[in-house]
Amino acid sequence: MTIAELCIFASVMLYLLTIVPVKWISVGRAGRYDNARPRDPAFYDEGIRERALGAHQNGIEAFPFFAAAVLLAEFRTAPQNLINELSVLFLIVRTAYVLTYVGDRPSLRSILWVIGFLITVAIFFLPVLRNYLSL
Template sequence: MTIAEWCVFASVMLYLLTIAPVKWLGAKQFDNARPRDPAFYQDGIRARALGAHQNGIEAFPFFAVAVLLAEFRVAPQNLINELSILFVIVRSAYVLTYVGDRPALRSILWALGFVITAAIFFLPLIRNYLHV
């Protein structure tokens, strides 16, 4: 497996691990029979963790497809790997800023993550100009 493919796995783990601590820390109020109970997520940090989790689910498909498409179309693997690592780092920072209630920085990181994913997606298109 390539580093980029491991980053796809890491991005899944990131959005799963975004919500797990909130459920664990609120175990007394969390009802596993009703894991999506909106009342549990009304608390500020819980609501933000849920938002970061949901956004991770939304960001994942484009990132995964971009990586697989770039690899399938034989874009430079070192660039796919480097951009994928950068994506996971940016998304990790995004989660921290979301949970930490830093909306302006969070929006910047979201945009940066999207640009990184788009760059991976378009690597096959520009590979002839990269000389890598």
């Protein structure tokens, strides 16, 4: 298993772990998270819970393109070291993205989103670059 493939798994864990703390912290408090109604919109209506849900949902949205890009690059025999390095960089940027989302830093969050997207695009096009740049 490659580092990039482990990063695919880690990106799933990142978006799952984004929402868990806000649920866990409020379990047992009156009027808070109810596991019988896990998608209750009233729970996510404000503050950190709303931002954590947004970061979680964005992680779900970003995952398919990242996973497809990594697998395509590997199947098309792009340089594995570049796939690995870009995948780790993607995870670092996505982690920072989650922290800025939950921390209510919208401008920095948007910049990090663009960087993460560009990293995924770069991974996706690594097989093409290999042919033109002799990588």
